[in-house]
Amino acid sequence: MKTFKYFDLNEFDSPDAVGSGAEFMSEDFLSKLNAARHEAGIPFTITSGYRTQEHNDSLEHSVPDSAHTKGLAADIAVESSSDRYKIIKALINQKFNRIGIANGFIHVDDDKSKAQGVAWLY
Helix, strand or coil: CCCCCCCCHHHHCECCECCHHHHHCCHHHHHHHHHHHHHHCCCCCEEECCCCHHHHHHCCCCCCCCHHHHCCEEEEECCCHHHHHHHHHHHHHCCCCEEEECCCEEEEECCCCCCCCEEEEC
């Protein structure tokens, strides 16, 4: 897998599987996320990337077929409304069309097996 200007692949590791970000994250997804980070002009702190099924199942509000388990999703920490706007705008401009918005993070995924052109609140 190639390297990315704004991310280390270990940022996407499942907490229970060292090296899983490099092994299982989609290179296309990471390329788009890297481009969104460049466009937004602010750091993207990844709070969740790839998840093993076991880790995913241990989380209270996760879904069994999470895009995280396919290497097609990331959660990005957000601390202000202006940062939230910059991140969402950049994600949309990079053709991401599945975005979940929470008070403290933004979920983005590129899972084509799920509904497209959607945004939801947590």
